[in-house]
Amino acid sequence: MLKLKYSLVIICVIQLVSCKSTREFYIKDGSLKNISDAKLITSVEDKYIEYNSLFFKKFKAELSYNDDTKSFKGNMFILKDTSMVVSVNPLMGIELFRVKLSPDAVEIIDRTKKTYSHGDYEILWKKFMIELDYYTLQQIVTNRMFVYPIEDAEKSLKRYKHYCSDNMYQFQSVKEGKFSRKYRKEKTENIIFHQMSVLPDVFKLKRAYIRDFSVNSEVTITYDLFTSDNGHLMPSVIDINGTRGSDKFSLRIQFDNFELDGDNSIGFKVSDKYKQLDFKNGN
Template structure:
């Protein structure tokens, strides 16, 4: 087996999983009075799911690491609850990497270094240092509802109105505690805070954030623009940020999206490629 460092293309693929022509409506007083009651916020957010059997298309990616930017194009194909398939190419050139993720496994081909990676999906944690599941990957790629679980069963989910940003705030801690921890007590706090910000006009995610203060890990997804695809709201521009021992930022711009078209998922590992252990 090849004992090789993970290439930047591998990082790009996994980051993209953590990992539309209509922009979000401009924030006006009429749309952003944040008057919806708590039950309506959760109901509208939960029911506002992008429905599909398959979704495929193209996107432009920009990876930023240590102030260095690399741009790529991807072709993606997703079969609901079954498989996520992505092919990565430079702006001009042949495929440099291919990935396939199923509910229990991850497969990666690095054509530049003639290597491949395969393992259980739980072991993505070894690369990205955050816990991830297939359903979470699928949801954050499509801006579908992500659930938040309180740290303690006796605790509850807190809903507040962020009037400064004109967003609904949903978290497993109170907003006052969230601000205090983020601004003052990061070193003392040893729990995980999960937070969702929701747009009041379409009840889609504006931001999703995981702060693991005990392990000093951070993940953030920002849904900056949306587009309408066959009368459904689909993300257009997303920014993902991961912080652990290193910091990464990945911007995804969906340039072409097809819903429920037949998709072919091809993944064959060349016999001469070495396995990344």
């Protein structure tokens, strides 16, 4: 009987190892090529995951603002260009919050306080230390390039220029030579510098960096542990670190896996018994 128990344990371990080994992580340093800015944009866009919906089955996250750190888990559902719904749970227990992001609003259901809050994206600007709208946030979560600041979105990526450094394509809103000259001469007070680092060969976004000299803020978004899931290369980890003056912010999200155009989703329904609040009223 004891041997049977040991055999079952060994079988379970083998199965677990086998399951984990099916997730292939990208670790290769690709080769840089002499390509144009337009070709770089096209190459990255060609590697985007095309989807109508994405369901992240499980994620773990650690959120820190100055000295306050919280850990939680949850899942996320994205209906492209329409809404993102996030269910937030403690490491053990029932749902605490449900958050819905849409092009027009941010909505939060607080299960513990039985409240429903709604407002605009200013609440996220203060926490993430960069200006965000729905479409920019959707691009960030799905590992796509984006234009910054958000009011420049119509100017498109065509104004960005690239050079090669650190075994990656550095794609940025200000030409490297011009930025370096202004930085050396300390004439950067009106500059918003946005740089995106692209992995060669696979043409996936590895890092995004934003520095707004006018408000003394900088934010770095890093994608790590790229895994091949059903033929799609996606990061398993997103790290966001930001500072503005003396304030510091960080968010680390680790995804388990995702479902592309599947049947799973997350709804968003507010109980009539919940008290309604408005972000702008300071509640």
